[in-house]
Amino acid sequence: MTELIQQNLHRAQQRMKHQEDKHRQEREFLVGDWVFVKLQPYVQQSVQRRLVHKLSYKYFGPYLVLQRIGAVAYKLQLPSSSKIHPVFHVSQLKKALPLDTQALPDDQLTLLEATTTPSTYQVRDTAYKKVGNVAIPCALVQWGNSTAAWSSWENLHTLLQITTAASLMSPDSAS
Numbered sequence: 232m233t234e235l236i237q238q239n240l241h242r243a244q245q246r247m248k249h250q251e252d253k254h255r256q257e258r259e260f261l262v263g264d265w266v267f268v269k270l271q272p273y274v275q276q277s278v279q280r281r282l283v284h285k286l287s288y289k290y291f292g293p294y295l296v297l298q299r300i301g302a303v304a305y306k307l308q309l310p311s312s313s314k315i316h317p318v319f320h321v322s323q324l325k326k327a328l329p330l331d332t333q334a335l336p337d338d339q340l341t342l343l344e345a346t347t348t349p350s351t352y353q354v355r356d357t358a359y360k361k362v363g364n365v366a367i368p369c370a371l372v373q374w375g376n377s378t379a380a381w382s383s384w385e386n387l388h389t390l391l392q393i394t395t396a397a398s399l400m401s402p403d404s405a406s
Contacts, residue, residue, distance in 0.1 A: 264295075265328075266296055266305070266327055371383070
């Protein structure tokens with residue numbers, strides 16, 4: 232009876248671990264990367280002081296990664312006025328964009344949408360996306376002459392229908 236109970240407990244633990252690992256993501260930072268730090272708003276006030284804790288940000292920074300300590304800990308360059316330890320677990324960090332990164336202005340986004348037609352794309356990768364009990368084929372599509380960062384996952388059947396419809400409407404196919 233004890234063996235049966237231990238087997239059931241082990242099976243339940245494996246099931247719970249499998250469910251939790253579905254949402255887990257591996258994070259790794261390099262020395263010189265910029266990261267945001269998740270701080271407890273009511274406890275750690277020496278890095279950033281807020282009047283209303285309830286409405287304060289979850290993440291503070293960005294701060295520079297100075298050193299990797301072990302497999303999951305990183306030493307950060309905090310302000311000299313902070314009174315907390317500069318070593319944080321990877322779960323408390325979130326990657327920040329480099330400081331010199333700029334977003335595209337709205338007029339360039341509109342131009343990108345206007346110049347991209349459904350017939351000008353390149354398939355970069357394919358995969359199956361599971362929706363319920365059905366696996367749907369999807370394609371990673373790079374639209375027009377945009378960069379790889381603008382690629383998106385699209386339903387392969389819908390993509391083929393759009394391409395077929397666009398080719399039927401084009402003047403080349405009318406002859």
